[in-house]
Amino acid sequence: MTKRSNRASAFFGLLLLLSVTLLSSACSKQKGGTPLSTSARDSTLVVAMLGDADYLNPVIGASVTSGNIAGLIYPSLLQSEFDTSTGLLNYLAIEKKLRPSSPGVASRSPKGALAKTWIMAPDNRSITYILRSDARWEDGKPIVSRDFKFAYRLYGDPVIASPRQQYLAELVGADKGAVDFDRAIETPNDTTLVFHFHKPVPEHLALFHTSLTPLPEHIWKDVKPREFRESKLNMKPVGSGPYRLVTWNKQQDVTLASNPSCVLPKPGNIRKIMFRVVPDYTVRLTQLQTGAVDVVENVKPEDFGALTRANPGLEVKTVGLRVFDYVGWSNIDHDYFHKTGKIRPHPLFGSPAVRLALTHAIDREAIIDGYLGTYGTICNTDISPSLKWAYDDTIKPHACDPALAAKLLEKEGWLPGPDGIRQKNGRKFAFTLYTNAGNDRRNYACVVIQQNLKELGIDCKIEMQESNVFFENLQSRNLDAWMAGWSIGLEIDPLDVWGSDLDKSRFNFTGYQNPRIEQLSQLAKAKMRPEDARPFWVEYQQILHRDQPVTFLYWIRETHGFSKRIIGEELNISGTFYNIDDWTLNPSANAVR
């Protein structure tokens, strides 16, 4: 009896094994055996992305992924380049540059621009673009100035709710509530495009704000604003960039193919680019390691070693500095403010001296050494060292000095209590530090900070909240202390974060108020050349460094994993895929076309 069932189980086992091997062998044959599939992989660049694009439509696309992909499909009025030697953004038309490129800095070809040149009015109240006449949409219709005017109406339509409507804030009429498009944008002929502003606008800002992507009017003109977001046309974008959309399998992948008719500037080098959705970080890394994908963004520093050891065909590239983490302290008593609308200092963090003590107490170097290694650097204020034209390099970081911190706290009346926790007027120095769940870096930093503060006699609890919950609590100013981060824009505009009017400055979570900061920002923005605003930004940084409205922790170099078969990638602070149309694949170069 036992023999028989033995045989039966052995039989089942065999069957199983057989079927599995059959399946895998059949498929590996498919994978490796047919030349078609090999060449398909050889001429296809695969980029892993965390989530799907939302819209491949420049008017309503909101995510960075959408922007990256739409940027390859649609034409742009100007080309922009980030000058690493000055930290200034430069704008290029075919025959004109805002400023000469710095010597030794890789320059971008201006041939991708639709504008031949531009003329800024002497009073800085209007800008006129002359467009090239040979650019065509993918369907063969010429790209004309009316396409821009048409698109700007869409950008400004409140029903469409474009996330880019802020760009229209200087156009005529915007100061009175709604842009008057007939007066603000003129199109005297197919190749002339004129924007009128309601106030003088510095040239670089005018270029920045008027270079939104156009849409083909002849395709979109019959779509009603209410139906714009749900229109089927969003699934088949008609552009004229180096790539065109081939397939979009929602939540799986977006495949682009080089656009042979492109003259802006030329068809993309790599024949196909596939953006694949891979939500899980470990799986993205595994795929990079096995060669199933070629690019993975935001690889954590702790994974570099294992990654490049396991597959020598990989390299890690870094770009920065745009992102920093900070510990936010409530400068004002938020509860009291919510109840009465009046301002009084926060009982714990209201005094600049206490905040300075906290900064001195926190060992920022230890966090950087322990987690970021060479990919982090101490942060003094929210002006990035990459923006060299504005950055004040004379500021000395507040050193980690627990003795000094203790002295500062004692001067403020925070004396050690019987249980070792400092107190003042019967109030213990105890609080909860909130951050969003699922961020290893912040998790690590929180623990170091907790330990640093404990040694100083401060009781700090840590609480992780789901991102949505955390963000809502921040927004409604419910938190006394938190750790978060900012990714800065390439134009400095700090009023959202530091503005004194707490109703208007939605991101002033700390409640820090300093009229001089506002004044300096206004003065700097009024300068027609950004370089002339440097003295204002230097003073701005010195004030923030002195007042410590938050404890700035560290700047982070973003780190991305690349397969070495990609040739010619140039990472830039303005984006990982900055020059993706110039990349080539090795050894596929021969297999292409």
Place this chain on the structure above:
Amino acid sequence: MASYILRRLLIAVPLVFGVLTLTFFIIRLAPGDPAAFFIQPGISPNVAEQIRQQYGLNDPLPVQYIKWLGNVLHGDFGRSFSRAQQPVFDVIAEALPVTMTIAVLTLIANFAFGIIIGVISAVRQNTFLDRFLTVTALFFYSMPEFWFALMMIILFALKLPVFPVSGLNEVGAESYGPVGFVLDRIWHLVLPVTVLSINGAAGIARYVRGSMLEVIRQDYVRTARAKGLSESAVILKHALRNALLPVVTLIGSSLPFIFSGALFIEVIFAFPGMGRVTVEAIFARDYPLIIADTFVSGTLIVLGNLMSDVLYAVVDPRIKL
């Protein structure tokens, strides 16, 4: 029986509806804002407001509920907030087949492995083989699926590159031809289905073992042996058939587990199925999609339970409905 089924279905309608109403209020009362993404520096403060207006979130909650109720009674569950305003049922129509494929394959694998292991354990009760299978089954049963999935990926995709790591197909699979395409798809399904089914199979194996042990001791099994029937005929024909009666009803009730398991598996293996749709909808506070997902999974669970009750009556003539 027909009237029983009809009665149960009628009861299911208010049940599902109650679940949807609860979901409607719970997700709206939870912190988080569907327009939160648009609240960031550089984006005009008007945008979040315009978006909320579009989604109809500026109305008071009771008004929103009544509007929603009216739409749902017309069969309109609305459009997704986070997925380019697609009608939610289009989103689900794309995702459901993926999950159903995984679920059906998992169900088959669950029962096939579960029954085989259970029968072997029962027939060899208290031997080393039985103990080994029991311990192994408990080991897998108590393992979190997401962790197990990652371990399988590291083992079978990284250390021994036998299976692909994620996705439904290889890059360029369209060029394989229909047969190759399907094989490629199956090849991509091996790891996730194994992960999902090992857990369930372990549970079913325990169930089958218990049920089988009870049956083997019955008089009619002894009689069958006394008649001189071969052991395999006794076990497979006489004992197993009866032992499987309670197991069959598990088919219906294991559906919800497979669906909740698919939640993790689809995120890890990057499958565009219902599990991922649900997880992403929750993180994005995509209210219409969350409700539609609840509707689909709620209905499936109710139907699954009904199916297991009906199966009871079908396989066991002693039970009358």
